[in-house]
Amino acid sequence: GQLTVLMISHKLREVSAFADTVSVLRHGRYSGGGKVADLSHEDMAAMMVGTRRPSAPTQRAQVVRPADATPVLALEQVRARDRSGLKSIQIDALNVYAGEIVGIAGVSGNGQTELMEILAGQRPYRTGTLRVNGVPYRARRAQARANGVRYLPEEPLRNACAPQMTVAENMAFRNFDVDAQGQLQAFVQRPAMQRQAAHFVQSFNIKTSSLDSPIAALSGGNVQRAVLARELSGQVRLLLIANPCFGLDFAAVAEIRARIMAARNDGTAVLLLSEDLDEILELADRVLVMSEGRISYETPIAAADVAVIGRHMAGHA
Incomplete structure (x- = not known):
């Protein structure tokens, strides 16, 4: 038949x-x-x-990198198991410098999630080195604070928030236990927490009925704004981002991307993992492709060819 x-x-x-x-x-x-x-x-x-040509956003600032600059983020010969435990994540070399956005493109399921978990300390790696600002990094809270490392993971309500805690409480996760001088404090200062949240809400145009509402009551775009406000507070040297605009409306997408570019222009090193190639072409200074758990291709944005990137994404180099 x-x-x-x-x-x-x-x-x-x-x-x-x-x-x-x-x-x-x-x-x-x-x-x-x-x-x-x-x-x-x-x-x-x-x-x-798509056939869209990469074009740099008008707000991209020119950043000159010294020849002897040390990468803010450096991975070398990192090996780890993927979520199935059957395949290997193999990152031979990955460097991100101050004042640049490195975009990692790839079809979902090719190791991007595991890479973000390695960087966030949620997935152990068997061999290799991971350094931030030139020193070994294990993503402990004290290390992240000392080195100015911040995270904007995919699905932030699930991965970067406590959904039933208030908007103000979620916005304080980075600094609830320190005073204005960065010294540890024994008690949570709720008035200071409320003032900080009110400042974030105004500065990042976050729509919420109350600072005491559960953050789960906010729309997806406003949750993303709230997490971004928290993660961009203070001195940020390294920003690790995954699919920041997935499922958001056009207004939220434009605002989130503008904030990411502003951080880059201020000297932050940004690693952007995204399944949206248009997003990477708009924001990145360098484009890498991840396929089968490996970095299979790299190009500066000025030389990016969508057809070539697409072939590498599809595993056909």
Whole structure:
């Protein structure tokens, strides 16, 4: 008898080897397709990632890096297991310098989540070195505070908040136990916590009915603004971000990206992991591609070719 097979894959080699026709989805919408025999890998990659040319945002400041600059973040020969325990995350070399955004592009499930977990101290690595500001880094709270390391993970309500605690309490997670001079204090100073939250709400245009509302009551965009306000407070030397604008409306997307660029312009080193290639092309100074748990490609944004990036994302270098 006859059998119809529907295969879902992001590997162009698999599509070419097994499929008769192909349909490509981009951002949840049909973006093209046809008979596989009539399409090259370049054609399919263009449908998958788009043909948009990278263009630097007008607010990007020129940053001159000294030739002998030490990277703020440096990974070397890092090896760890992925979530399944069957595959390996292998980062041979990854450096991020002050005043730049390094964007890591890739199809979901190629090790980006595990890399963020390694950087946040949530996933042990078996071998290799992870350094921040030139010294070994294990992502302990005291280390993060001393080195100015901040995080904006994906799904911030789940991964960066205590949903049933108040807006003000969530905004104080970075400094609830220290005074204005950074000295440890025995008691939580709620008046100071409320004043800080009110300042963040005004500065970051956060919409909330009350500072005492559970942060889970806020919209996705306002949760993201609240977490970003908290993480950008104080001296920030390294900002680690994953999919910061997923599911947000256009206004929130524009504001979040502007805040990230402003941090970069102020000298912060930014590592941006995103499944949205347009976002990386808009923000990054350098683009890296992560595939099968490895960094498979790197290019400065000025030389970025969407077709080449797409082929590496699809595992077809």
